[in-house]
Amino acid sequence: MSRFLKIFLGVLTAIGGFVDIGDLVANAETGARFGLGLAWVVLVGVVGIVVYAEMAGRVAASSGRPVFDLVRERLGPRVALVNLLASFFINFLTLAAELAGVAIALSLLAGVSYVLLVPAVAFLVWVVVWRMSFGAIEHVFGIMGLALLVFVVALVHLSPDWTSMLHEATHPALPTEETPFTYAFFAIALFGAAMTPYEVFFFSSGAVEEGWTRRDLATNRLNVYVGFPLGGLLSLAIMAVASQVLRPAGISVGTLPQVVLPVAVVLGKVGLAVAILGVFAATFGAAIETGLSAGYTVAQYLGWQWGKFVRPRDAPRFHLVVLVSIVLGALFLLSGIDPIMVTEYSIVLSAAALPLTYFPILVIANDPEYMGTLTNGKVLNAIAMTYLCILTIVAVATVPLMIITKGGA
Amino acid sequence: MRRTVVLVALAVAFVVGCAHPVGPARTFGAYEGKARTTVSSARSNVETVRLAVDALARGNSFGPYTAVVVSDAEDALGGLQGTFGSIQPPDRRADALRREVDDLLGDALDGVSAARIAVRRSERPDTAALVESASALAQWLAAHP
Numbered sequence: 023m024s025r026f027l028k029i030f031l032g033v034l035t036a037i038g039g040f041v042d043i044g045d046l047v048a049n050a051e052t053g054a055r056f057g058l059g060l061a062w063v064v065l066v067g068v069v070g071i072v073v074y075a076e077m078a079g080r081v082a083a084s085s086g087r088p089v090f091d092l093v094r095e096r097l098g099p100r101v102a103l104v105n106l107l108a109s110f111f112i113n114f115l116t117l118a119a120e121l122a123g124v125a126i127a128l129s130l131l132a133g134v135s136y137v138l139l140v141p142a143v144a145f146l147v148w149v150v151v152w153r154m155s156f157g158a159i160e161h162v163f164g165i166m167g168l169a170l171l172v173f174v175v176a177l178v179h180l181s182p183d184w185t186s187m188l189h190e191a192t193h194p195a196l197p198t199e200e201t202p203f204t205y206a207f208f209a210i211a212l213f214g215a216a217m218t219p220y221e222v223f224f225f226s227s228g229a230v231e232e233g234w235t236r237r238d239l240a241t242n243r244l245n246v247y248v249g250f251p252l253g254g255l256l257s258l259a260i261m262a263v264a265s266q267v268l269r270p271a272g273i274s275v276g277t278l279p280q281v282v283l284p285v286a287v288v289l290g291k292v293g294l295a296v297a298i299l300g301v302f303a304a305t306f307g308a309a310i311e312t313g314l315s316a317g318y319t320v321a322q323y324l325g326w327q328w329g330k331f332v333r334p335r336d337a338p339r340f341h342l343v344v345l346v347s348i349v350l351g352a353l354f355l356l357s358g359i360d361p362i363m364v365t366e367y368s369i370v371l372s373a374a375a376l377p378l379t380y381f382p383i384l385v386i387a388n389d390p391e392y393m394g395t396l397t398n399g400k401v402l403n404a405i406a407m408t409y410l411c412i413l414t415i416v417a418v419a420t421v422p423l424m425i426i427t428k429g430g431a
Numbered sequence: 432m433r434r435t436v437v438l439v440a441l442a443v444a445f446v447v448g449c450a451h452p453v454g455p456a457r458t459f460g461a462y463e464g465k466a467r468t469t470v471s472s473a474r475s476n477v478e479t480v481r482l483a484v485d486a487l488a489r490g491n492s493f494g495p496y497t498a499v500v501v502s503d504a505e506d507a508l509g510g511l512q513g514t515f516g517s518i519q520p521p522d523r524r525a526d527a528l529r530r531e532v533d534d535l536l537g538d539a540l541d542g543v544s545a546a547r548i549a550v551r552r553s554e555r556p557d558t559a560a561l562v563e564s565a566s567a568l569a570q571w572l573a574a575h576p
Contacts, residue, residue, distance in 0.1 A: 130495060
């Protein structure tokens with residue numbers, strides 16, 4: 023494959039792979055409740071994930087080792103264990119939510135309860151993890167996820183008053199029916215959805231699996247600097263469409279099918295089918311990533327042989343963790359728990375645990391022992407430190423806000 | 432041991448505090464606030480069904496999708512009615528409010544159930560009932576700011 027095509031494919035994958043069930047729900051829900059009053063949070067979140075994903079990719083390319091492996095070595099087993107437990111729990115919730123997302127997307131075509139489809143979806147995800155190559159997984163689901171661009175098409179087709187939308191986004195105001203606490207809670211949910219920790223674990227472990235070296239850094243930067251912001255635009259389009267169609271009708275988003283309803287209203291059957299395909303691809307891709315991330319974090323902490331490229335007989339414990347996580351995620355859903363509640367909890371608790379993921383990356387990215395000459399520059403460190411402060415404030419505020427707003431109700 | 436008990440108590444308080452959005456109402460004001468939240472959610476569900484059914488009627492959507500949307504809304508409305516009905520009204524004024532909201536929720540649920548039956552039978556749902564119900568819910572919300 024030519025270098026240009028590889029880069030192009032990588033950028034497309036980053037755009038399509040940026041959105042998962044957390045982004046879908048959080049963006050549609052905030053659009054329906056707050057209009058574009060929280061659009062600024064998406065921008066803040068995108069800059070944050072760009073800064074830290076680039077750092078994680080650079081750490082992997084210069085040290086040849088993934089983030090979690092280095093966290094244990096650099097910060098010690100006790101701190102790393104806290105990190106592991108928190109990350110694994112949140113990753114598990116996210117995995118369950120993504121499996122539900124796939125099942126719900128299929129149920130919209132089959133017209134049956136999504137619960138009936140959960141076992142088949144879990145099996146399918148495991149088969150793909152087991153059999154499909156790493157590159158194929160990334161590209162197939164990332165590019166299929168581009169179907170979500172239908173939200174951009176729907177927005178353009180709506181011909182909204184762009185000036186008024188821009189004003190709403192740049193002059194955020196609290197809607198009369200909301201409180202400052204719900205505003206802050208949903209800001210945290212959006213931020214958590216944009217900076218979900220599994221994205222970094224998967225990104226850095228994937229870089230190691232694909233054998234990134236310093237020569238791949240340019241590709242890494244292009245993927246991150248171009249792909250993620252364009253993915254962020256996709257998130258904003260979902261929010262804007264919800265604010266144009268659902269908000270005037272007083273609809274608050276409580277289910278995944280409601281997220282694609284505006285596309286049906288604006289673009290009709292074809293648009294709806296494309297949107298459902300996009301939801302399927304986004305959640306399926308993320309289910310694979312979170313399934314693998316479960317294996318990555320545990321195996322890297324415990325020093326086991328790990329990797330999708332490693333034959334299962336050579337890394338049995340890694341593959342077992344992936345399999346057990348998928349099975350437990352499916353069983354969790356079969357208990358009848360509300361998948362949107364699981365999604366909301368996963369993104370909000372992600373926000374609470376963000377410093378645990380990003381602080382070690384910042385420490386390692388400044389250590390010449392691991393990074394050689396590729397340590398962070400002063401400007402990048404200033405931005406990263408600012409973000410670390412934001413992450414800490416968000417982490418401290420999350421649980422009290424969750425209790426005060428009763429989960430954003 | 433004591434530390435474990437404190438941690439467990441905190442965890443239980445957290446789960447209870449977050450998972451159940453409708454707690455007890457000790458005053459009329461609190462009860463009215465819960466009624467408002469319930470009616471607002473009901474309106475959201477009825478409007479969702481109205482939009483989905485309208486899209487289907489215009490040929491902008493397909494049956495299985497609409498059936499799932501309508502069933503989800505019906506389940507949600509049933510849950511809202513059950514949850515609101517389980518809250519103890521604190522005084523006589525609250526009794527009247529309870530009847531009023533219960534009637535609204537009942538009408539909403541009837542309209543959505545009828546839509547679900549029609550969609551599952553591939554018949555044309557009665558959108559007028561949904562519009563009427565959504566309008567009644569919106570008017571109630573306007574009257575209880």
